[in-house]
Amino acid sequence: MxxxxxxxxxxxxxxxxxxxxxxxxxxxxxxxxxxxxxxxxxxxxxxxxxxxxxxxxxxxxxxxxxxxxxxxxxxxxxxxxxxxxxxxxxLGIAKAKSSLSHPKLKRCLDGSVVHRETGEVVGYGKD
The missing domain is CATH 1.10.30 (DNA Binding (I), subunit A)
Structure with a gap:
């Protein structure tokens, strides 16, 4: 190599x-x-x-x-x-993992976490 x-x-x-x-x-x-x-x-x-x-x-x-x-x-x-x-x-170096481990959730720019399918706000940040 x-x-x-x-x-x-x-x-x-x-x-x-x-x-x-x-x-x-x-x-x-x-x-x-x-x-x-x-x-x-x-x-x-x-x-x-x-x-x-x-x-x-x-x-x-x-x-x-x-x-x-x-x-x-x-x-x-x-x-x-x-x-x-x-x-x-x-070399066995792992890929960086997302802080959001659930594929149906996404984090918005305002810090809120939203369910992708329903659009429902699930939480805010890591607090």
Whole structure:
């Protein structure tokens, strides 16, 4: 099982960005189109996300268009969340339980506890 979310992030200075951009020939790692560094917004993207066990090294980084990166981030965030849930389950960490243990009750914003089907107020808070 991969270690999730424990890779420390290094600073991304101008020289490191330049080194990564030149190493990849200025080509977006996601859409494979050439990046015009003056006209287009671009960023350095981790090929394997840090939250999925990727390293913060130049070998794991590549330039990407800002729009392409946003699309990849949506997929990565979902995968990272699932990896964390799976890891917590394998470690035996229980899910948080609701303070309302009865499925037919709900707590309103004013603190009152209401029966879901009848709408009858059952109580107020934990007092």
């Amino acid at each position: 991969t270690d999730v979310g424990t890779t420390p992030r290094k600073s991304m200075g101008r020289m490191r960005r330049l080194r990564i951009f030149e190493a990849h020939g200025g080509v977006c790692c996601l859409c494979r189109n050439k990046i015009d560094g003056v006209r287009e917004k671009w960023t350095v993207e981790h090929l394997r996300a840090l939250g999925l066990g990727g390293e913060d090294s130049d070998d794991n980084c590549a330039p990407a268009h800002e729009a392409c990166r946003r699309q990849k981030d949506k997929v990565d965030v979902a995968a990272i969340s699932k990896a964390k849930r799976v890891k917590a389950k394998h």
